[in-house]
Amino acid sequence: DADVTQTPRNRITKTGKRIMLECSQTKGHDRMYWYRQDPGLGLRLIYYSFDVKDINKGEISDGYSVSRQAQAKFSLSLESAIPNQTALYFCATSDFLAGGTGELFFGEGSRLTVL
């Protein structure tokens, strides 16, 4: 099983619908992130959380919200989906260790299409 699991892997929805993307991890990491990937734009940070009580906006948080239900779970919601939120979404985790790299461990991605 993957260390970072995203559900659903693919979703097609209509404009105005509420969508939740879920992420769970078994790595025991404190830090969790949501990124979106668009062609030509790379990965952009939506929200991140450094522990259960900590939620921070990234560079493109408008139209999104998150919930950190537990150390291992971090979900992303689109309250009213719009077509320009069509993208590949990644959840990632990291564990800041003194002297460590802080490398991100990614889920497999959730491809969302908003019609």
Added chain:
Amino acid sequence: AQKITQTQPGMFVQEKEAVTLDCTYDTSDPSYGLFWYKQPSSGEMIFLIYQGSYDQQNATEGRYSLNFQKARKSANLVISASQLGDSAMYFCAMRLSNFGNEKLTFGTGTRLTIIP
């Protein structure tokens, strides 16, 4: 704020040749880390290599090496003896090292195609 720039949207390289993927970064912080990730057509993100700003030597991992030129703020990825399986998107990323600010900022990526 930190910024990562990858100026090569796409590259075509003959199999078995070496390839250099360019990455420049901008930050005023003295302590940071630089990463390269590979994204094959299947979509997953694969960590390749890491370089810390205080590391004295260039990082190497098998056929991957990172040409770190701190004064020029560049962190180019070098792949030696390219293989067909190296065809993928490659992303450069940077992370600041101060506690509580460890999120990664990514470049826009380079699509590498290896020609048989």
